[in-house]
Amino acid sequence: xxxxxxxxxxxxxxxxxxxxxxxxxxxxxxxxxxxxxxxxxxxxxxxxxxxxxxxxxxxxxxxxxxxxxxxxxxxxxxxxxxxxxxxxxxxxxxxxxxxxxxxxxxxxxxxxxxxxxxxxxxxxxxxxxxxxxxxxxxxxxxxxxxxxxxxxxxxxxxxxxxxxxxxxxxxxxxxxxxxxxxxxxxxxxxxxxxxxxxxxxxxxxxxxxxxxxxxxxxxxxxxxxxxxxxxxxxxxxxxxxxxxxxxxxxxxxxxxxxxxxxxxxxxxxxxxxxxxxxxxxxxxxxxxxxxxxxxxxxxxxxxxxxxxxxxxxxxxxxxxxxxxxxxxxxxxxx
Ligand SMILES: Nc1nc2c(ncn2[C@@H]2O[C@H](COP(=O)(O)OP(=O)(O)O)[C@@H](O)[C@H]2O)c(=O)[nH]1
Ligand SMILES: [Mg+2]
Numbered sequence: 001x002x003x004x005x006x007x008x009x010x011x012x013x014x015x016x017x018x019x020x021x022x023x024x025x026x027x028x029x030x031x032x033x034x035x036x037x038x039x040x041x042x043x044x045x046x047x048x049x050x051x052x053x054x055x056x057x058x059x060x061x062x063x064x065x066x067x068x069x070x071x072x073x074x075x076x077x078x079x080x081x082x083x084x085x086x087x088x089x090x091x092x093x094x095x096x097x098x099x100x101x102x103x104x105x106x107x108x109x110x111x112x113x114x115x116x117x118x119x120x121x122x123x124x125x126x127x128x129x130x131x132x133x134x135x136x137x138x139x140x141x142x143x144x145x146x147x148x149x150x151x152x153x154x155x156x157x158x159x160x161x162x163x164x165x166x167x168x169x170x171x172x173x174x175x176x177x178x179x180x181x182x183x184x185x186x187x188x189x190x191x192x193x194x195x196x197x198x199x200x201x202x203x204x205x206x207x208x209x210x211x212x213x214x215x216x217x218x219x220x221x222x223x224x225x226x227x228x229x230x231x232x233x234x235x236x237x238x239x240x241x242x243x244x245x246x247x248x249x250x251x252x253x254x255x256x257x258x259x260x261x262x263x264x265x266x267x268x269x270x271x272x273x274x275x276x277x278x279x280x281x282x283x284x285x286x287x288x289x290x291x292x293x294x295x296x297x298x299x300x301x302x303x304x305x306x307x308x309x310x311x312x313x314x315x316x317x318x319x320x321x322x323x324x325x326x327x328x329x330x331x332x333x334x
Contacts, residue, residue, distance in 0.1 A: 054088035055165045057081060058139035058217065061094050062131035063149040067101040068259025070094075071110060073149045078114050080155045086162040090116060093138045094149065095131035097122040128263065129227035129235070132211075136220055144220045146213045146236070151258030152181065153212045160250050161214045171219055171300050172245050174205065174237065175212030175252030182254075185266055193273045197234060200281050201241045205249055209234050212252055219245070222297045230264050231276040238280050242287065242294045 059077055063070055074092060081090040096103050096119065104121070111117045120138050122130070136144060143165055147153050153175065161173050180187050194208035211233035213220075220236075223243070227235040237247065286292040 052166050054086055055143055055162065056089040056141040057087055057143050057145055058090070058141040059092045059145045059147055059155075060132065060135035060139050061092070061147045061149045062128045062135060063094050063096045063099065063103055063107070064125065064128065064131070064263050065099045065101045065103060066149045066260060067099075067103050067106060069150045069257070070103050070106050072258060073147075073151050074107075074110050074114065074117060077147070077155050078116065080158070081116075084158075084162070086166055089141060091118055091139070091141060092116055093118045093120065093135045095120045095122075095135040095138075097127075097131050097134075098125035127228040128230050129225065129232040132232045133225040136225070139217060139221065142217050144213075144215050144217050146211050146215075146233075148211055150260065150262075152255050154253055154255060157212060157252040158214070160252070164248070164250070165214065170246075170248040171216040172240055172247050173214040174207065174247040174249050175210050175214075176205070176207040176249040177210055177212075177254040178206070178251050180254050181256045189266070189270050189273065193234065193277050196277050197238060197280060200277070200284050201238060203241060203247075205237065205247060207249065208237050210237075210252070213237075213247075215240070216300055218298045219300060222295070224295050227276065229272055230269055231273060234273070234276060234280075238283075239295060242283075243297045244294070245297075 059081070061073075066073075074094070077092055081087050081092075092114070094107060094117065096107060098121065104119075107117070107119050111119060118138060120134055122134070132146065136146075145155075145158065147155065157175055161175075164170065164173060180190065182190070190209045194205070197208045198204055213233075213236060219240070223236070223239050225232065225235055225239065240247065283292065287294060
């Protein structure tokens with residue numbers, strides 16, 4: 001079966017999915033405030049992307065027991081991507097691995113109205129990290145946008161990123177939540193682990209743990225990710241930094257959860273984060289000693305580097321298991 005997005009913008013088939021309309025931005029302008037800078041190898045104009053041309057986008061998101069939020073989230077993403085003049089071909093890949101509420105049924109229903117929606121999953125719950133890695137592996141467009149499906153990261157944040165994508169100023173952008181809409185213990189925990197992660201990586205990112213990221217597809221698909229639970233955002237920031245790339249941070253809005261409950265408990269999550277950051281420190285040391293090698297990723301400054309939507313980076317590494325693809329398209333996932 002062909003990928004549902006082989007024909008971009010199917011038009012009328014999705015007309016009943018309507019939410020907020022994106023503002024008609026002027027392609028090429030840069031309303032976002034870049035608070036970091038990109039350095040080589042991330043400074044090249046995206047090969048094959050004419051300056052100001054619409055960009056192709058895959059949204060990748062995990063979803064677990066998000067029945068309260070999933071319909072609103074996907075409807076908003078759909079409307080935004082479908083109508084934004086700076087967005088060309090697009091898709092939304094959601095990984096729901098074993099929700100026990102009606103998330104899966106709602107996704108299937110949404111898919112009838114939104115052929116751009118690709119649903120993948122596992123036969124059991126494997127955690128947000130596994131889910132986001134599987135969703136990334138299943139994407140096929142030039143840029144990947146990472147989002148949560150609980151409504152905390154409005155897709156309208158993309159307004160500030162799209163001009164940068166069109167001009168190809170960098171290959172990896174991260175949304176910095178300057179005002180986090182989380183309770184104090186969660187904000188403190190994130191600030192503390194972000195500060196230590198910055199120290200370990202000799203970086204000065206304002207929001208090391210933000211999952212709202214926009215990265216060139218071939219680059220993110222090539223990044224080996226191994227976190228299972230809620231440390232995937234920290235891991236993506238760290239692992240790309242290991243490869244010598246620099247994140248360009250752009251301020252974003254962060255909202256309270258739309259409904260439902262977060263999928264992890266504070267103390268368990270805090271312990272897991274502390275262990276994960278300790279592991280990052282150990283990795284840094286092993287990399288420094290040459291015991292480990294940094295992950296190999298495509299050099300996107302090379303015009304022959306894959307930008308093809310069905311490039312080799314989509315092949316899952318060995319040791320992975322097949323994901324259930326509810327759209328009927330053959331997919332592989334970590
Ligand atoms: N597929 C999948 N998604 C998950 C899992 N746990 C959390 N998520 C999703 O990950 C995102 C972030 O989770 P959330 O509980 O809001 O944590 P937060 O990072 O503290 O906001 C949401 O979209 C969740 O639906 C999981 O086990 N599997
Ligand atoms: Mg959340």
